[in-house]
Amino acid sequence: MSVRAAVELTRASWRTAKSYRLSFVVSFVSLLVTIIPVYFVATALQPFMSPVIAEEGREYFGFVLLGTIMVAIISPALTSFGSAVSGGLSSGFFEALLVTPTPLSALLIGQTGYAFAWSLARVTLLMIAGAVLGVDIHWLRVPEALLFFGLAILAYSGIGLVGAALIVSYRTSAAVPQAVLVLSTVIGGVYFPTSVLPASVVPIAEWVPLTTALRAMRQTLLLGYPLSSVVDDLMSSVFLAAVCLAIGVLSVRWAFGYARRAGSLAQY
């Protein structure tokens, strides 16, 4: 029954988005238009980047494409919970949801489901565009890649939940999700491998969930490595996902309890 509630909430958001037809179409078209210059820039840089990225791929375009895909999916994981909560609190919609018998977890998943589904659709489109533009993808390694993809989503969802908890408690996320997104993009190996980072930054980068998940995803999908070759990154990704998610869930539980006591679980 809770699954039904989450699905219905996601459907409601989908129907709302769909009603803005032009914006819906433009969003897809702009994605395709953006990938074209990336392709040409990556092709131009290929001779210089080829030795640097050798451990994670052969073609720089494929390397950047997977980095872009990961950023496209961790972005909603980081921000959609906070956006849903703050939007719902300011409109009073969240208050209307909280007085129903549906559990909080289903409400949060339902409220953010569309953002994730939309990002997955965009990611799929990017993958197809990449394949059309000649990226050499090991399609048999897609299940392994999806595993790392999922672990990254879980880890960043945990951080996103912390942001939502801060909004519920203090009406501000203190820019935590945005800071994590920027940090992950810069030192997580999106546009260049972490091996080129200063030596003092590399140990920090290893604690960024994006670093391990993205590296393993590239190695499986672009180089065809089996899971047994990326066990270290798998263990790190599982650990980071578990820790981040646990912190996120506990934060949300604490925040809603606090807000019920402080009387702030209502409209702004």
Next chain:
Amino acid sequence: MARTARRRTARGTVSAGSVGSGTASAPNAEPPVVRVTDLWKQFPVARSLAELLRRPVGITPSPAVADVSLEVHAGEFVGLLGPNGAGKTTLLKVLATLIVPDRGSATVGGHDVVREPASVRRVIAPVLANERSLYWRLSARENLELFAALLRLAPSDAAERVSDALEVVGLADAGRKMVGQFSAGMMQRLLVARALLGHPRVLLLDEPTRSLDPTAAHSFRSFLRDELAGRRRCAVLVATHRTEEAFELCDRVIVMNRGRVAATGRAAELSQTLMGSRYAIWTLEPSHPALAERVESGRARRVAAQSDGDGRWWRIDVELEGGDDTSQELLAGLIKSGMPISRFERVVAPLGELIERAIGRSSRR
């Protein structure tokens, strides 16, 4: 003054027409659907750093709800009347499980709001949020279908319940229309339809006519009274700062001020007790001897006099003791004496005045 002294407990269950604290309750053999006992809620006060440094301790915020006790029975329409900050909405939010009280207890349908919030949410339907809490880009029917799922109604029942709810609030023909195209009144009705989907035993309404014009508000109040309390036997608790709304709509009224119950009683009796019988007389002769004689003899108390723009017609406000019989006698007497009167009507006292009276009477007890 109709004051009864029906006491059930040591603290006292004070019924119709009483003023002050105590359990606001109506005589009824059935157990109450809502029972609030000595409820207390105090919110922390947000202070700037400078204030904190100037006075780090010793700030005692006034409570939002202080020692409030009340009972509501099935089919009863109870009004929480008070100015902004009186604690009405806080009380409703405690019952809706959105706020945890500091002390005291509250049960809805026999379930404790703190210990069994999930059970409470199955029997209660709050209409606290405004029309922004609807999906404006979806149709009325789609909005209700969504909440049918959130209320965990079986898919096989949901369609019928949605149709029924739309029918009840008079929106059956507008079910396919996008909510963004609705008027404020239609949205308000849709919010009530949403609340009715789960067949609640208790309905909480917060300022239900706030965005409606007087005509729409009147029609909406009639609907609430006839459909909810009359046909569905819902216990309805409505928070309002409109005096006329509370006294026209509700069986009982609880006047709240600064978090406390200032007065409680049956609407008709409390209205008489607190507002007295105040009437406005529109006349060409404000100093007519017939009226002056009644004021001098103490049969009527002149409260205010105000002329219209050109000074011909005057509005004289008088207070009478004794209700409709006295007012009928006054009107007949004045007309017989030849006093030129164009209008004579009952006046609802402003909320501020009503609360002052309630507090005054409470302190005299």
